[in-house]
Amino acid sequence: MIPLGPRDPGPVRPDPARLPHGSTTRFAPAPTGYLHLGHLVNAIYTWGIARSTGGRVVLRIEDHDRQRCRPAYETALLDDLERVGLVPDRPSLDELRAGPSPFRQADDDRPYREAVERLRAAGLVYACECSRATYAAWARATGRRFAGPGCPGACRDRRVVESHETGLRATLVPGDEPFDDLLLGARRGPAASDGDLLIRDRHGNWTYHLCVVVDDARHGVDLVVRGRDLLDATPCQIRLGRLLGRATPPAWLHHPLLRKPSGAKLSKADQDTAIRDLLAAGHAPADLLGFAAAAVGLLESPRPIAAARLGDLFARGHPGSSILSG
Numbered sequence: 001m002i003p004l005g006p007r008d009p010g011p012v013r014p015d016p017a018r019l020p021h022g023s024t025t026r027f028a029p030a031p032t033g034y035l036h037l038g039h040l041v042n043a044i045y046t047w048g049i050a051r052s053t054g055g056r057v058v059l060r061i062e063d064h065d066r067q068r069c070r071p072a073y074e075t076a077l078l079d080d081l082e083r084v085g086l087v088p089d090r091p092s093l094d095e096l097r098a099g100p101s102p103f104r105q106a107d108d109d110r111p112y113r114e115a116v117e118r119l120r121a122a123g124l125v126y127a128c129e130c131s132r133a134t135y136a137a138w139a140r141a142t143g144r145r146f147a148g149p150g151c152p153g154a155c156r157d158r159r160v161v162e163s164h165e166t167g168l169r170a171t172l173v174p175g176d177e178p179f180d181d182l183l184l185g186a187r188r189g190p191a192a193s194d195g196d197l198l199i200r201d202r203h204g205n206w207t208y209h210l211c212v213v214v215d216d217a218r219h220g221v222d223l224v225v226r227g228r229d230l231l232d233a234t235p236c237q238i239r240l241g242r243l244l245g246r247a248t249p250p251a252w253l254h255h256p257l258l259r260k261p262s263g264a265k266l267s268k269a270d271q272d273t274a275i276r277d278l279l280a281a282g283h284a285p286a287d288l289l290g291f292a293a294a295a296v297g298l299l300e301s302p303r304p305i306a307a308a309r310l311g312d313l314f315a316r317g318h319p320g321s322s323i324l325s326g
């Protein structure tokens, strides 16, 4: 269907005996482009694991970045999910279409403001005027990547005055955060891998990390299923969650990504893998799901899979290759 690069190395299928039962997981696209085959892989894991374990799928529209998100992309992604048969348990697609929703980040920023005030009250927030250029200049000058507490401009120590042109950072205690990945096993990583965590950017957007941690808590998400490109985000999200009062982090599963023949991950700029274009070209939803499942290694070869049967891919005794249609 589409030329793809070699698969990510490492395990593909979680041990069914290790998957938690009755969890709430989420599908959390940012409406910055059309859904593509990479999203479909994430959806296969998310819905498949939820359906095989009696769990629920929350759909969350991650439009915290007001400069990059477009309502038209959200409309398109809701339509694409419906056409492929990927229906969330909460909220319904029609609820999202009808208007403001607690599952759309841009509709109400009170939860993020409240979280920041909580951190501020604990003395953990400071204004930061560093830009990407500040980071790049620091890296050039030192030959290293900035990591650990603070920021390259030492904004915390300089007591930068907060304004609508400064970012905000949360102080993260340095050090590693261990976690268990349902596919990759025991992991650990630095909680402050880019310095203290940016929680509001210099354009006034609440950041991805802040929104995800706040939303996973308020939406009751206790199983996060996402691609391995976000593996490095996990330690700092666990740490931030703890600072915000979440003692028990969610369970984590980071799945392999689809890659282009060049090895780069698929992105929204790759129009040729957009789900809507593939549907318009006449590919059936079950064929697309089967193609994506095979491309990531969940099937030995592509076979049609209906969305309603995705749980079979993760069930005990799954044969790995012989399945599934209808």
Ligand code: GLU
Binding pocket: 028, 029, 030, 062, 212, 225, 226, 227, 230
């Ligand atoms: N919104 C993120 C994305 O589209 C996913 C967030 C997450 O899984 O933590 O890549």
